[in-house]
Amino acid sequence: MGIKPINIAQKFDKFSDVWSPKIVSELNGQFVKLARLKGEFVRHQHIDEDELFFVIEGVLEIEFDTNTITLNPGEMVVIPKGVYHKPIAEQEVKVMLFEPKSTINTGDINSDLTKDQLDRL
Amino acid sequence: MGIKPINIAQKFDKFSDVWSPKIVSELNGQFVKLARLKGEFVRHQHIDEDELFFVIEGVLEIEFDTNTITLNPGEMVVIPKGVYHKPIAEQEVKVMLFEPKSTINTGDINSDLTKDQLDRL
Numbered sequence: 368m369g370i371k372p373i374n375i376a377q378k379f380d381k382f383s384d385v386w387s388p389k390i391v392s393e394l395n396g397q398f399v400k401l402a403r404l405k406g407e408f409v410r411h412q413h414i415d416e417d418e419l420f421f422v423i424e425g426v427l428e429i430e431f432d433t434n435t436i437t438l439n440p441g442e443m444v445v446i447p448k449g450v451y452h453k454p455i456a457e458q459e460v461k462v463m464l465f466e467p468k469s470t471i472n473t474g475d476i477n478s479d480l481t482k483d484q485l486d487r488l
Numbered sequence: 489m490g491i492k493p494i495n496i497a498q499k500f501d502k503f504s505d506v507w508s509p510k511i512v513s514e515l516n517g518q519f520v521k522l523a524r525l526k527g528e529f530v531r532h533q534h535i536d537e538d539e540l541f542f543v544i545e546g547v548l549e550i551e552f553d554t555n556t557i558t559l560n561p562g563e564m565v566v567i568p569k570g571v572y573h574k575p576i577a578e579q580e581v582k583v584m585l586f587e588p589k590s591t592i593n594t595g596d597i598n599s600d601l602t603k604d605q606l607d608r609l
Contacts, residue, residue: 370552370557370565370566370567370568370571371557371565372557372558372559372560372563372564372565373563373564373565373566374560374562374563375562375563375564376562392540392564392566393566394538394539394540394566394568394586394587395518395537395538395587395588397516397518397586399540399564399566399586416516417515417516418515419513419515419520431491436491436492436493437493438493439493439495441495441496441497442493442494442495442496443493443494443496443513443520444491444492444493444494445491445494445513445514445515445520446491447491447515450491465515465518465520465586466515466516467516
């Protein structure tokens, strides 16, 4: 059958670089990705794609233009398309991302942080 | 702004019925759902939709026609469309589901367990 469970913790053990999402699964045109975040990311939006952040470990702040939210482990947020956001991780954070295959991490911004070729775990 | 974190544990505290997925968020034509599972579900397939199970608490078995997998907390699986599967939870399990808005819990099977009107938490 080949349908295997995916152990999230074990997948995180396979990489250590930050701001570099890895693909762990896909379904219905969407990717499930894991990423380690540390420091301040670039403010950006995704013009056509909503984006889900689910925090596995650590505390993630997401700055919007008018407010900031804090996500603890076991908390998630969906950022609608067209909403500028800036993830900030004072300490390292492990997140699961759920978004369309077309989504680029820095959205409409070209940056040294842009990753357009993602590894699969 | 109105973009708020969703605390998964708090959402689970809002319901106790089993085999009755609740919608907690949506993005890109997909729903994020939470469900409590206990006992044996009906074997079914989703003809056009892949389905993601992510176990938050408990141990979930999923029977396929040729093998069975076991999912522990922190483990997920994607069941491709067209694959018959039967979830079994010996003890109560909390799962997060990710699937297209069109997905019905019992797929191609009409059953007393079929839920075609889902509550939102």
